[in-house]
Amino acid sequence: MKICDMRQVLKEFLYVRPDLKTIGNIENGNHGFAIALLDGRYLKITNDSSEFSVCKTFVGKKNKFLCDVFELGNFYSQSQSRNYYWIVLEHLYKSEKQLWLNIAFKDFRHAWFSLFPSGINDYITWSDLWNIYKRQEHTKILRTRQLLYDYISNINDELPPFEMLSLNEINIRRERALFFFDFISKAYEELFISCPYGRIDLNEGNFMFNFEGEIKVLDMQTESE
Numbered sequence: 001m002k003i004c005d006m007r008q009v010l011k012e013f014l015y016v017r018p019d020l021k022t023i024g025n026i027e028n029g030n031h032g033f034a035i036a037l038l039d040g041r042y043l044k045i046t047n048d049s050s051e052f053s054v055c056k057t058f059v060g061k062k063n064k065f066l067c068d069v070f071e072l073g074n075f076y077s078q079s080q081s082r083n084y085y086w087i088v089l090e091h092l093y094k095s096e097k098q099l100w101l102n103i104a105f106k107d108f109r110h111a112w113f114s115l116f117p118s119g120i121n122d123y124i125t126w127s128d129l130w131n132i133y134k135r136q137e138h139t140k141i142l143r144t145r146q147l148l149y150d151y152i153s154n155i156n157d158e159l160p161p162f163e164m165l166s167l168n169e170i171n172i173r174r175e176r177a178l179f180f181f182d183f184i185s186k187a188y189e190e191l192f193i194s195c196p197y198g199r200i201d202l203n204e205g206n207f208m209f210n211f212e213g214e215i216k217v218l219d220m221q222t223e224s225e
Contacts, residue, residue, distance in 0.1 A: 001028070001032070001033065003026065003028070005080065006026050006028070006033045006045075007026065008077075009033075009080060010026065010033070010035065012075070012077050013045060013075055013084070013086060016075050017086075020037055020043065021037060021038035021039070022035045022036065022038065022043065023036050023038045024036045029044075029046070031046045031048035031051070032044065032045045032046035032048065032084065033045055033046075036091060040091060040211075041070060042088070042089050042090065042091040042092070043086065043088055044085075044086065044087040045084050045085070045086050046084065046087070047082070047083075047084055048085070048221070049085065051087070051219060051220060052074075052085040053195075054191075054195050054199075054220040054221060054222055055069045055072055055087050057194040057195040057198070058195070059072055063190060063216070064190060065183065065186050065187035065190050065215075065216060065217060066190055066191060067092060067216050067218050068090040069087060069088070069089045069090075070088045070089060070090075071087075071088045072085065072086060072087040072088065073085070090210060090216070091211075092208035092209060093208055093209050093210070094208055094209070095209045095213070097209065097213075098208070098209075100176050101215065102204050103173065103176070103177075104173075104179065104181075105180060105204050105207060107148060107152065107173070107177035107180070107181075108148070108177065108180050108181050108184065109202070110148075110151070111144050111145075111147055111148035111151065111177075112124065112129055115147040115148065115151055116140070116143070127223065130199050133184075134188075134192065134196075134223075141185060145178065145182075148177055148178065149174060149178065152170060152173055152174040152177055153170065153174060155173075156170070180207075183215060184200070188200060191217075191220065195220075195222070197222045198220050198222060198223070199221050199222060199223035201217075201218075201219040201220060201221060203219075205218075206218050206219050
């Protein structure tokens with residue numbers, strides 16, 4: 001969607017909800033756009049029915065690991081001749097901690113997609129990973145967590161001399177990677193309570209910080225079994 005179209009859709013929505021005051025610039029997304037609200041919250045306007053369906057299951061709840069959703073609904077855009085969903089949610093931010101969080105996410109991804117498969121021809125998909133968490137396959141989760149622990153503990157074996165980490169750097173990276181690994185497990189537990197077919201969007205930019213400095217999940221969709 002062009003920026004001029006996004007501005008027009010936003011204008012149409014704010015005509016319906018004049019109580020919501022926006023601030024800052026529009027942020028473009030895959031299925032719509034978002035903008036900060038003057039009251040510290042965050043407004044999403046999207047055509048993603050999957051995300052809307054998930055958010056609807058825990059609107060008004062205080063979440064520990066998932067982004068809080070305060071209110072939502074839908075409206076018709078005359079300029080685009082289509083329906084859109086709107087979601088008012090907790091505003092999450094990138095911080096100075098974002099770099100280590102992104103590295104921890106990459107280690108998490110490496111653990112599941114490179115270390116977990118047992119044979120050279122074995123592989124898993126994102127849907128396979130969702131099923132592991134959905135079915136609470138703790139043996140696989142704990143095994144992969146241990147593989148991640150061992151991988152980082154011995155990471156210098158795979159690095160050239162000029163990239164080798166100190167013992168302290170290894171300890172910090174391992175601690176952060178395991179923290180994020182456990183965070184995903186807890187986030188899925190929280191999500192499945194409200195939405196049994198919810199799926200966390202496992203992309204690097206989907207994990208940010210709230211005002212209190214806590215990591216939370218921003219985007220979620222539904223998964224078909």
